[in-house]
Amino acid sequence: MSNVSEERSETVFDDFKPAYTEAQAKVEANRCLYCHDAPCVQACPTSINIPEFIRKIATDNVRGSAKTIFDQNILGMSCARVCPVEVLCVGDCVFNEMGVPPIQIGKLQRFSTDRAFDESWTYYEAGPDTGKSVALVGGGPASLAAAHELRRLGHACTVYEKRPVLGGLNTTGVAPYKMKADRSVEEVQWLLSIGGIEVKTGVNIPDDVDFAALEKQHDAVFLGLGLGPDTILDLAGKELPGVQGAVEFIEGMKLEQLDLKDVKRVLVIGGGNTAIDAVREAIGLGLPEVTMVYRGREEKMSGYHHEWDAAKQEGALAAWQTQPVGFAQEGGRITGVKCQKMDDDKKLIDGTEHVLAADLILLAIGQSKLAHLVDGLDGIETKWGRVVVDEHGATGRPGYYAGGDCINGGKEVVNAAADGKRAALAMHDYLMNKGGSDA
Amino acid sequence: MPDLTSNTAGIVSPNPFWLASAPPANSGGQVMRAFDAGWGGAVWKTLGQPIQNVSSRFGAVRWKGNNGVGFNNIELITDRPLETNFREITEVKKKYPKHAVIVSLMVETKEEWKDIIKRSIDTGADGLELNFGCPHGMCERGMGSAVGQEPKVNQEITSWAKEYSSIPVLVKLTPNVGDIVPHGLAAQAGGADGVSLINTIKSIIGVDIDNFVPEPRVDGKSTNGGYCGAAVRPIALHMCAALARDPRFTVPISGIGGVTNWRDAVEFILLGSSSVQVCTEVMLRGYRIVEDMIEGLESYMREHSFEKLDDMVGKAVPAYSEWGNLDMNYETVAKIDADKCIGCQLCLVACHDGAHQCIHQADDAKVRVPVVDESECVGCNLCQIVCPVPDCISMVEVDNGYSPATWNEHVAGTGKLRPKKGAH
Numbered sequence: 099m100s101n102v103s104e105e106r107s108e109t110v111f112d113d114f115k116p117a118y119t120e121a122q123a124k125v126e127a128n129r130c131l132y133c134h135d136a137p138c139v140q141a142c143p144t145s146i147n148i149p150e151f152i153r154k155i156a157t158d159n160v161r162g163s164a165k166t167i168f169d170q171n172i173l174g175m176s177c178a179r180v181c182p183v184e185v186l187c188v189g190d191c192v193f194n195e196m197g198v199p200p201i202q203i204g205k206l207q208r209f210s211t212d213r214a215f216d217e218s219w220t221y222y223e224a225g226p227d228t229g230k231s232v233a234l235v236g237g238g239p240a241s242l243a244a245a246h247e248l249r250r251l252g253h254a255c256t257v258y259e260k261r262p263v264l265g266g267l268n269t270t271g272v273a274p275y276k277m278k279a280d281r282s283v284e285e286v287q288w289l290l291s292i293g294g295i296e297v298k299t300g301v302n303i304p305d306d307v308d309f310a311a312l313e314k315q316h317d318a319v320f321l322g323l324g325l326g327p328d329t330i331l332d333l334a335g336k337e338l339p340g341v342q343g344a345v346e347f348i349e350g351m352k353l354e355q356l357d358l359k360d361v362k363r364v365l366v367i368g369g370g371n372t373a374i375d376a377v378r379e380a381i382g383l384g385l386p387e388v389t390m391v392y393r394g395r396e397e398k399m400s401g402y403h404h405e406w407d408a409a410k411q412e413g414a415l416a417a418w419q420t421q422p423v424g425f426a427q428e429g430g431r432i433t434g435v436k437c438q439k440m441d442d443d444k445k446l447i448d449g450t451e452h453v454l455a456a457d458l459i460l461l462a463i464g465q466s467k468l469a470h471l472v473d474g475l476d477g478i479e480t481k482w483g484r485v486v487v488d489e490h491g492a493t494g495r496p497g498y499y500a501g502g503d504c505i506n507g508g509k510e511v512v513n514a515a516a517d518g519k520r521a522a523l524a525m526h527d528y529l530m531n532k533g534g535s536d537a
Numbered sequence: 538m539p540d541l542t543s544n545t546a547g548i549v550s551p552n553p554f555w556l557a558s559a560p561p562a563n564s565g566g567q568v569m570r571a572f573d574a575g576w577g578g579a580v581w582k583t584l585g586q587p588i589q590n591v592s593s594r595f596g597a598v599r600w601k602g603n604n605g606v607g608f609n610n611i612e613l614i615t616d617r618p619l620e621t622n623f624r625e626i627t628e629v630k631k632k633y634p635k636h637a638v639i640v641s642l643m644v645e646t647k648e649e650w651k652d653i654i655k656r657s658i659d660t661g662a663d664g665l666e667l668n669f670g671c672p673h674g675m676c677e678r679g680m681g682s683a684v685g686q687e688p689k690v691n692q693e694i695t696s697w698a699k700e701y702s703s704i705p706v707l708v709k710l711t712p713n714v715g716d717i718v719p720h721g722l723a724a725q726a727g728g729a730d731g732v733s734l735i736n737t738i739k740s741i742i743g744v745d746i747d748n749f750v751p752e753p754r755v756d757g758k759s760t761n762g763g764y765c766g767a768a769v770r771p772i773a774l775h776m777c778a779a780l781a782r783d784p785r786f787t788v789p790i791s792g793i794g795g796v797t798n799w800r801d802a803v804e805f806i807l808l809g810s811s812s813v814q815v816c817t818e819v820m821l822r823g824y825r826i827v828e829d830m831i832e833g834l835e836s837y838m839r840e841h842s843f844e845k846l847d848d849m850v851g852k853a854v855p856a857y858s859e860w861g862n863l864d865m866n867y868e869t870v871a872k873i874d875a876d877k878c879i880g881c882q883l884c885l886v887a888c889h890d891g892a893h894q895c896i897h898q899a900d901d902a903k904v905r906v907p908v909v910d911e912s913e914c915v916g917c918n919l920c921q922i923v924c925p926v927p928d929c930i931s932m933v934e935v936d937n938g939y940s941p942a943t944w945n946e947h948v949a950g951t952g953k954l955r956p957k958k959g960a961h
């Protein structure tokens with residue numbers, strides 16, 4: 099697996115939530131009430147035993163603290179940084195009910211897991227070889243969590259990833275003020291140190307290796323495909339330079355040095371989390387005027403309000419109830435977006451046509467779905483472009499399991515980690531009991 | 538992986554963490570859940586003639602929002618029928634043959650001791666603990682600390698128990714004595730295979746100042762109870778070490794009193810405990826705390842290259858000495874790390890009001906980092922204790938040119954002491 103380049107636009111960013119020093123971590127850890135059946139644990143999709151890992155920080159058992167985290171979520175280091183804790187564990191801390199600042203669970207989790215990485219603590223060994231082999235399609239959080247769990251259970255694993263780097267959107271998508279690409283890659287390496295996970299990058303499934311071939315070589319398949327490329331507004335001018343999908347732009351910023359010296363005004367189209375991220379990133383990269391263009395009202399946007407509040411503080415502008423209806427151009431160069439105002443019923447209002455000037459337009463109106471890749475496979479059901487699975491992560495085709503964004507349409511890293519582990523346990527059951535024969 | 542197996546007077550458990558004889562070890566269901574959570578042993582709630590309890594029974598010291606830094610109770614021994622207890626102990630031992638189950642006992646007459654010991658042994662239990670410690674209620678009936686406070690009685694009853702018992706006998710000592718050593722020696726002379734200490738300390742935990750009644754309040758009255766929990770640890774550690782370092786005392790110790798986490802347990806072990814028992818912290822937070830205790834102890838042993846528990850038992854005992862043997866010429870002064878200092882000046886006020894007036898405001902009034910006058914600093918380390926920033930104030934050794942000399946040597950005329958500091 100190749101490393102990421104040193105020269106990346108994202109390196110200009112500082113952590114939005116700085117790491118705790120040991121003294122800070124202890125003060126915070128000692129505040130935790132050590133609730134029983136704690137609401138924070140219930141709010142965590144991977145059910146990390148939060149009060150326990152916090153108590154272990156307070157008692158100077160940081161090695162054990164990190165283990166408590168990894169036992170439930172092997173991607174606990176990145177989750178500590180990228181999880182929207184405000185709406186998950188921290189949001190449910192009982193201190194909120196008391197009007198006392200909630201425990202900073204994410205920062206404490208980062209403290210323990212960073213320490214584990216810095217000290218090269220490892221906890222897990224591969225299980226005794228079962229002779230079974232699993233293909234994992236996609237090298238993002240879902241597949242990685244599944245592969246690690248499968249290795250602990252003794253199954254051989256091969257990860258097929260079309261990109262040159264592993265980690266999925268954790269490497270190529272999450273905001274650099276939460277985590278940078280190199281940290282995600284370090285996490286992948288730490289996780290792979292369990293041994294026995296073969297990695298094949300630059301392999302597109304099914305174009306390079308088809309499913310029949312996978313079935314021949316492996317006893318089960320996990321689909322951790324994630325989502326596809328950005329959805330592009332189907333308006334004249336969409337192919338012009340200066341119009342770009344937001345996720346693609348973010349990937350560029352995270353993996354390369356972008357040339358943005360001619361960009362003065364940026365419009366980000368959309369009201370979700372990718373849109374807010376793109377706004378904050380454009381501002382952080384030093385672009386002078388960054389405006390979010392959203393067709394609804396501010397309070398209706400689907401992105402997290404705590405993130406938007408931060409964006410506003412950083413200087414974000416917004417055009418609410420505004421719908422793009424065309425691109426404005428001059429001599430093959432984009433000059434802005436033609437817009438119309440929208441009413442509360444999302445109807446365009448006549449006579450409100452106007453142009454918002456820009457030299458860079460980022461489209462954050464969603465990502466396409468990849469379920470079509472498995473359309474030809476008997477038994478696998480898809481719905482709204484998502485792969486349909488049961489409560490164990492199994493698809494309708496024996497031996498095929500799935501998890502992460504490709505089944506939920508795009509949630510968080512922590513959901514992908516939870517799905518991967520869940521599917522691994524079900525696959526183990528399948529491989530050892532029911533199927534997984536060489537046939 | 539270090540071996541946590543603990544052996545206290547022949548009572549072997551997979552780790553040194555036992556539930557103390559108290560509410561967390563009151564019934565079979567509880568003890569089994571505790572073993573599942575990771576506890577290595579349990580001393581069953583004291584058996585004897587079942588009693589009846591009052592309500593309320595507990596009180597707590599609250600400190601800066603923390604409830605239960607110190608704890609007290611006016612509870613007595615088991616209130617459940619003996620048959621039920623014995624049946625459950627038998628079940629637990631059957632299900633958990635590798636875990637240690639110790640039966641705590643407290644009865645009066647020789648006949649009663651004989652009978653209850655036989656029935657205890659029949660359960661398959663690994664050992665007995667004679668409760669000579671309870672400082673309230675039972676002692677008024679001539680049992681508990683009434684026994685533990687009289688070395689002769691202690692020795693005699695211990696010898697009865699030894700006569701009837703085929704399994705190891707521990708004697709649980711009361712801290713409500715001036716000097717623990719004669720009591721430990723009495724138990725040893727009676728044949729005890731080991732001692733457990735401490736039981737609770739006679740206490741009044743507080744007063745309901747609106748109703749003019751001490752706590753815990755039983756209608757309009759209260760009574761003295763037994764103090765335990767984190768706050769009693771220093772007293773317990775001292776008693777443990779006092780026995781451990783006495784050359785006449787040779788039997789193992791099970792340490793009890795204020796253990797809340799792995800670090801506390803390590804302290805007891807280093808001062809001579811072969812196992813540690815926990816009551817209050819489990820009452821307050823549940824059996825789950827043992828996970829961290831096991832992990833923390835393992836990490837600690839690994840860091841210090843202890844392969845087995847025995848390698849660390851008593852490791853700090855030789856360094857526990859009489860005051861007269863301390864080196865009077867060893868000199869330290871406080872050093873403040875200006876980079877770490879947050880300018881709270883807690884050290885300054887502590888030194889001015891509570892020590893030797895040698896930490897001062899810097900000449901430049903804008904500078905918050907205080908200055909230590911090293912020529913006046915007596916090295917008491919009060920400032921280091923009040924400093925909220927780890928490693929900000931350190932006590933640094935000063936080379937004063939004097940060779941080591943103790944007070945005892947000085948009195949004997951063989952040691953030359955450095956001049957006193959800060960005594961104007």
Ligand SMILES: Cc1cc2nc3c(=O)[nH]c(=O)nc-3n(C[C@H](O)[C@H](O)[C@H](O)COP(=O)(O)OP(=O)(O)OC[C@H]3O[C@@H](n4cnc5c(N)ncnc54)[C@H](O)[C@@H]3O)c2cc1C
Pocket residue numbers: 180181182235236237238239240241258259260261264265266267268271272273276301302303304322323324325345348371372375468471501502503504508509510511512514
């Ligand atoms: C801009 C952005 C910011 C985000 N920020 C956060 C955040 O702060 N916090 C958070 O928790 N979540 C965030 N998310 C969501 C999070 O990144 C995803 O939910 C998570 O990465 C999903 O994991 P996954 O394994 O399902 O998919 P992915 O991470 O998308 O990984 C899928 C992998 O499969 C590979 N792949 C796809 N198709 C094929 C194929 N045919 N053959 C081989 N390989 C293939 C892809 O290259 C990719 O590496 C963000 C998402 C985006 C888009």
Ligand SMILES: Cc1cc2nc3c(=O)[nH]c(=O)nc-3n(C[C@H](O)[C@H](O)[C@H](O)COP(=O)(O)O)c2cc1C
Pocket residue numbers: 557558559560582583608609610612613614615641668670671709735736737764765766767769793794795796814815816817818
């Ligand atoms: C509510 C309560 C009941 C107790 N009952 C007994 C008992 O029946 N027998 C006994 O030997 N000690 C009894 N103890 C004392 C404990 O076993 C233990 O020695 C003491 O609490 C100190 O340990 P700790 O600081 O961990 O609580 C009791 C303590 C408490 C708080």
Ligand code: SF4
Pocket residue numbers: 129130131132133134136137138139148149152190191192193201203
């Ligand atoms: S809810 Fe808050 S106080 Fe309770 S255990 Fe979780 S972090 Fe601690």
